[in-house]
Amino acid sequence: MKKIVFSLILCLGLIGTLCPSYAADDILKExxxxxxxxxxxxxxxxxxxxxAKKARIRELKKTYRKNTKEINIIYALELxxxxxxxxxxxxxxxxxxxxxxxxxxxxxxxxxxxxxxxxNAMSKIKRxxxxxxxxxxxxxxPYEAQSAALAGMTAHVDKKESVNELVYSKTLEAFLWNYxxxxxxxxxxxxxxxVVSENRNLRLYKKYPRNxxxxxxxxxxQRNDIKYVWESTGYxxxxxxxxxxxxxxxxxxxxxxxxxNQSGDVPVLDLKEDTTVETTEPQSEEEKYIQExxxxxxKAKPMPEEHYEHQVSNTNKERCDICGCxxxxxxxxxxxxx
Numbered sequence: 413m414k415k416i417v418f419s420l421i422l423c424l425g426l427i428g429t430l431c432p433s434y435a436a437d438d439i440l441k442e443x444x445x446x447x448x449x450x451x452x453x454x455x456x457x458x459x460x461x462x463x464a465k466k467a468r469i470r471e472l473k474k475t476y477r478k479n480t481k482e483i484n485i486i487y488a489l490e491l492x493x494x495x496x497x498x499x500x501x502x503x504x505x506x507x508x509x510x511x512x513x514x515x516x517x518x519x520x521x522x523x524x525x526x527x528x529x530x531x532n533a534m535s536k537i538k539r540x541x542x543x544x545x546x547x548x549x550x551x552x553x554p555y556e557a558q559s560a561a562l563a564g565m566t567a568h569v570d571k572k573e574s575v576n577e578l579v580y581s582k583t584l585e586a587f588l589w590n591y592x593x594x595x596x597x598x599x600x601x602x603x604x605x606x607v608v609s610e611n612r613n614l615r616l617y618k619k620y621p622r623n624x625x626x627x628x629x630x631x632x633x634q635r636n637d638i639k640y641v642w643e644s645t646g647y648x649x650x651x652x653x654x655x656x657x658x659x660x661x662x663x664x665x666x667x668x669x670x671x672x673n674q675s676g677d678v679p680v681l682d683l684k685e686d687t688t689v690e691t692t693e694p695q696s697e698e699e700k701y702i703q704e705x706x707x708x709x710x711k712a713k714p715m716p717e718e719h720y721e722h723q724v725s726n727t728n729k730e731r732c733d734i735c736g737c738x739x740x741x742x743x744x745x746x747x748x749x750x
Contacts, residue, residue, distance in 0.1 A: 478513040479504060484551060485516050488559035496662050497588045499682030500563040508569050510540050516562065519545040532561045532609055535568045542569060553606035554599055556592035560610055563588045566682070574644035576652040578631045580659075583624045584681065585610070586617035587659050591666050591678075621663050623656065655682075 472486050480486060492501040499507075504514045522529035524545075532550065536543040544565045550558060564585030567577055589610040593600055600611060616626040632639040643649060658679055665678040 478515075480516040482516070482518060482551075484555065485518075485546065485558065485562070487555045488562060489516075491555055491559045491592070492563055492588070495559070495588060495591060496666070496678040497563045497584065497591075497681050499680055500566040500584065500588075502683060503566040503569070504544075504562070508542060508566075510542055510569075512540060512542075514566070515541065515543040517543070517545060518548040518551050520548045521545060532606060533565050535565055537568070537571050547606075550604065550606040553604040554602055556596070556599055557589065557602070557604065557606045557610050560585050560589040560592065561606065570645050572644040573635075573638050574641045574647055575628065575631055575635075575638060576642055576647035576649070577644050578635065578638075579624050579628050580647060580652060580655055582613055582627050582631065583617060583656065583659055586614045586627075587663055587666075587681075589614050590617075590663065594666055622660050 469483060472490070473481070473483070476486050476489060479489070489501060489504065492498065492504075495501075504516070506513045508514065521531050521534060524534075528534060531547060533544055533546045536545065544562060546558065546561065550561070564581045567581035567584060593614075599607065613627075616630060617624055619626045643652075647655075658681060662679045662681060
């Protein structure tokens with residue numbers, strides 16, 4: 413009898429130890445099953461996201477097929493389209509003197525000329541085509557930086573260049589980069605060479621945002637070939653002043669944006685602008701004097717109060733610092749006048 417009771421107790425003990433083991437196995441199996449289901453769902457979600465991304469890329473490439481094949485440039489253009497520089501975007505899409513979409517591609521600019529190696533971008537202009545070449549070393553720069561650089565290049569729509577045109581180009585670039593920084597301040601810390609360049613350009617602009625005085629000085633130092641050429645097509649003094657005033661207005665609006673997720677009323681820049689040159693006959697004797705004495709390759713017409721008399725340059729005593737006219741026999745001329 414004792415043996416039977418002992419056997420029963422032993423069996424019950426074994427059953428008690430095995431039951432938790434079987435229960436633990438069931439829990440492990442259930443967890444593994446759930447993890448497998450989650451992994452499967454994640455894979456399906458990833459496949460769906462990749463499929464949607466590929467479809468979106470195909471759609472974007474179709475939209476921009478006349479502009480570029482580069483997806484990074486396409487993303488940069490998409491940012492520009494929804495920015496205050498949407499007028500520059502319209503130029504790229506065809507609202508320019510050629511009436512054709514601008515072509516954009518990455519290019520090793522040093523291969524064109526060694527001195528171009530540090531240029532962020534440059535343009536090649538033909539009668540029916542405007543091509544923007546973005547330095548290939550910036551291919552992996554943030555889309556926002558590429559967008560700002562491309563927007564600035566839209567100021568160049570013909571082969572004529574002037575100080576006004578280049579200053580406006582750099583000012584528009586600085587403005588758009590500042591706009592993107594307001595949306596995402598972390599962009600400023602990016603180490604790419606294009607971001608470093610955009611940060612430098614923005615610092616110059618912010619010193620004198622009303623008239624871009626520092627950018628003007630920098631342009632004239634870099635471009636001795638046009639330092640006296642103030643005006644060009646679309647950038648007469650009046651047109652230039654109007655454009656710069658609008659950028660300044662937009663800049664102030666951006667600076668006053670209350671937060672990243674809120675939008676302000678920011679003017680749209682360069683939207684359907686008229687690029688024709690205004691030609692007016694000089695009205696005063698002073699204006700006639702300036703027009704007669706200005707260098708033949710210079711289209712600028714400085715204000716009379718700034719240029720009734722030639723000003724000798726500190727670096728070049730033989731030419732006027734404003735218009736570049738030769739300064740000869742000033743003393744003898746004064747004596748004859750007396």
